[in-house]
Amino acid sequence: MGKIIGIANQKGGVGKTTTAVNLVSCLARAKKKTLLVDTDPQSNATSGLGIEKKNVRYSIYDALIRRIIPTELVMKTDYSDLFIIPSTSDLTGAEIELTDMQDREHKMKDALEQIRNDYDYIIIDSPPSLGLLTVNVLVACDTVLIPLQCEYYALEGLTQLLNTIERIRDNFNSSLAIEGILPTMADLRTNLSRQVIAEVTNYFPDKVYKTIIPRNVRLSEAPSFGKPIVYYDMRSIGADRYLCFTEEFLKAQNGE
Amino acid sequence: MGKIIGIANQKGGVGKTTTAVNLVSCLARAKKKTLLVDTDPQSNATSGLGIEKKNVRYSIYDALIRRIIPTELVMKTDYSDLFIIPSTSDLTGAEIELTDMQDREHKMKDALEQIRNDYDYIIIDSPPSLGLLTVNVLVACDTVLIPLQCEYYALEGLTQLLNTIERIRDNFNSSLAIEGILPTMADLRTNLSRQVIAEVTNYFPDKVYKTIIPRNVRLSEAPSFGKPIVYYDMRSIGADRYLCFTEEFLKAQNGE
Numbered sequence: 226m227g228k229i230i231g232i233a234n235q236k237g238g239v240g241k242t243t244t245a246v247n248l249v250s251c252l253a254r255a256k257k258k259t260l261l262v263d264t265d266p267q268s269n270a271t272s273g274l275g276i277e278k279k280n281v282r283y284s285i286y287d288a289l290i291r292r293i294i295p296t297e298l299v300m301k302t303d304y305s306d307l308f309i310i311p312s313t314s315d316l317t318g319a320e321i322e323l324t325d326m327q328d329r330e331h332k333m334k335d336a337l338e339q340i341r342n343d344y345d346y347i348i349i350d351s352p353p354s355l356g357l358l359t360v361n362v363l364v365a366c367d368t369v370l371i372p373l374q375c376e377y378y379a380l381e382g383l384t385q386l387l388n389t390i391e392r393i394r395d396n397f398n399s400s401l402a403i404e405g406i407l408p409t410m411a412d413l414r415t416n417l418s419r420q421v422i423a424e425v426t427n428y429f430p431d432k433v434y435k436t437i438i439p440r441n442v443r444l445s446e447a448p449s450f451g452k453p454i455v456y457y458d459m460r461s462i463g464a465d466r467y468l469c470f471t472e473e474f475l476k477a478q479n480g481e
Numbered sequence: 482m483g484k485i486i487g488i489a490n491q492k493g494g495v496g497k498t499t500t501a502v503n504l505v506s507c508l509a510r511a512k513k514k515t516l517l518v519d520t521d522p523q524s525n526a527t528s529g530l531g532i533e534k535k536n537v538r539y540s541i542y543d544a545l546i547r548r549i550i551p552t553e554l555v556m557k558t559d560y561s562d563l564f565i566i567p568s569t570s571d572l573t574g575a576e577i578e579l580t581d582m583q584d585r586e587h588k589m590k591d592a593l594e595q596i597r598n599d600y601d602y603i604i605i606d607s608p609p610s611l612g613l614l615t616v617n618v619l620v621a622c623d624t625v626l627i628p629l630q631c632e633y634y635a636l637e638g639l640t641q642l643l644n645t646i647e648r649i650r651d652n653f654n655s656s657l658a659i660e661g662i663l664p665t666m667a668d669l670r671t672n673l674s675r676q677v678i679a680e681v682t683n684y685f686p687d688k689v690y691k692t693i694i695p696r697n698v699r700l701s702e703a704p705s706f707g708k709p710i711v712y713y714d715m716r717s718i719g720a721d722r723y724l725c726f727t728e729e730f731l732k733a734q735n736g737e
């Protein structure tokens with residue numbers, strides 16, 4: 226029975242896509258059959274995995290609005306055990322189109338439930354907002370993984386995100402839980418990063434991962450080559466940390 | 482006659498709020514009467530200028546949805562010549578509420594036109610999306626300032642933003658122009674930053690500012706003290722660059 230995990234944070238540029246692309250590629254290396262769903266109209270996760278726009282025919286938009294069956298949307302990637310439902314710019318209009326639909330919050334859940342058992346993990350990358358697309362992600366997923374940039378504005382936004390998660394749990398998805406909070410773009414030489422990590426660990430002692438992703442230029446270079454970090458520069462600190470994170474993530478699945 | 486400038490880019494975390502907060506504070510120091518409008522539900526620009534949530538009564542939401550007259554929304558800041566229409570979390574629901582309204586794209590324009598002549602500059606910070614709030618910003622403004630993070634994903638998103646600007650120009654705001662493209666978070670020691678700047682300068686030779694904002698930790702510390710950079714650390718490279726940028730911006734207004 227596959228697990229569906231949403232990666233969400235309405236604060237922009239905190240490492241949602243970077244975490245999505247690198248988690249799925251490390252999971253596939255660990256022989257877990259994994260699907261990445263790109264629900265962001267910017268389609269960064271799609272290009273981060275090397276998928277070219279001209280080869281993309283369908284996106285999750287087609288399951289939400291046109292009711293095309295989800296298996297039709299899935300594409301292979303260059304990596305074994307790793308599949309993707311890419312994004313296209315059609316998604317830009319999705320939120321307005323969803324607004325007047327019946328059961329508008331459940332459209333993504335209805336689609337992904339049909340393919341849940343084809344994978345060990347389904348990981349969903351979401352846009353930087355709390356609109357209907359992200360609401361759909363939070364309704365569709367079992368747990369939500371929160372990348373937290375170690376900066377002030379990102380910490381400020383955490384309360385709003387947690388309130389939204391609670392609202393979704395109360396109204397649409399009663400078993401929604403937090404998978405974990407991953408500190409990203411940390412610069413441990415600065416007080417700011419240390420303060421943010423200390424503060425969030427104080428509030429959620431058992432939810433913050435021990436692995437911290439530092440700022441590492443190789444992580445921001447990899448997308449321009451369409452490759453996850455472990456295929457772009459395996460010796461980089463970014464690759465090491467995402468491999469460590471994936472190990473910690475998998476241990477938590479076994480309840481360790 | 483006040484000029485209305487929107488700061489927009491749907492890519493998250495590229496420096497929209499940091500540019501908005503620091504541009505308005507440098508303009509006010511240059512004795513320009515300036516209003517910052519925070520249209521992002523995250524309300525980062527509001528806290529970046531030291532406004533506490535508990536002191537905020539109204540936001541732009543009240544002009545868009547409840548039709549409260551705009552002068553009622555304006556608050557003073559700690560800095561002379563600098564005023565703000567803050568944001569509140571009410572704005573999270575604004576996009577859905579705007580969807581079914583008549584003239585939904587013009588609501589912000591209608592509100593800001595009423596107060597345009599009270600200021601030399603009205604600067605609008607927008608959320609990381611191309612939804613109805615950002616569309617309202619692009620319809621309300623004379624020109625749009627585009628902060629461009631010097632990274633691959635941010636460059637990738639530029640085309641989608643420019644297409645949206647063109648669509649708005651064709652349908653809602655025929656005189657909408659680009660104020661300029663400001664390179665942000667640049668690390669000129671890396672190839673990536675140099676490549677992004679070279680590429681965008683190649684496409685838009687006369688639109689890219691000569692001033693480049695480098696990555697500078699003091700810029701990310703300042704918001705935790707609720708201060709613009711020139712009041713947090715005047716000696717920092719971040720303060721120097723935003724003062725230079727404001728000078729270049731003002732020269733462009735005089736057609737120099």
Ligand SMILES: Nc1ncnc2c1ncn2[C@@H]1O[C@H](COP(=O)(O)OP(=O)(O)OP(=O)(O)O)[C@@H](O)[C@H]1O
Binds near residue numbers: 352353438440609633
């Ligand atoms: N640990 C890191 N070190 C250095 N750069 C990073 C790191 N993580 C992400 N980046 C870069 O920072 C930028 C923002 O990251 P990313 O796009 O993954 O965030 P996001 O939350 O998905 O953004 P959005 O809100 O726009 O969806 C990207 O250019 C990315 O390459």
Ligand SMILES: Nc1ncnc2c1ncn2[C@@H]1O[C@H](COP(=O)(O)OP(=O)(O)OP(=O)(O)O)[C@@H](O)[C@H]1O
Binds near residue numbers: 379494497607695
């Ligand atoms: N030049 C810079 N050097 C270092 N840090 C910066 C710089 N500019 C912005 N930052 C920091 O980077 C983060 C992202 O910047 P900011 O919040 O201004 O971007 P934004 O585009 O407004 O994000 P959003 O898309 O969420 O609205 C913030 O934590 C900010 O303090």
Ligand SMILES: [Mg+2]
Binds near residue numbers: 241242243265352
């Ligand atoms: Mg992203």
Ligand SMILES: [Mg+2]
Binds near residue numbers: 499521
């Ligand atoms: Mg912002």
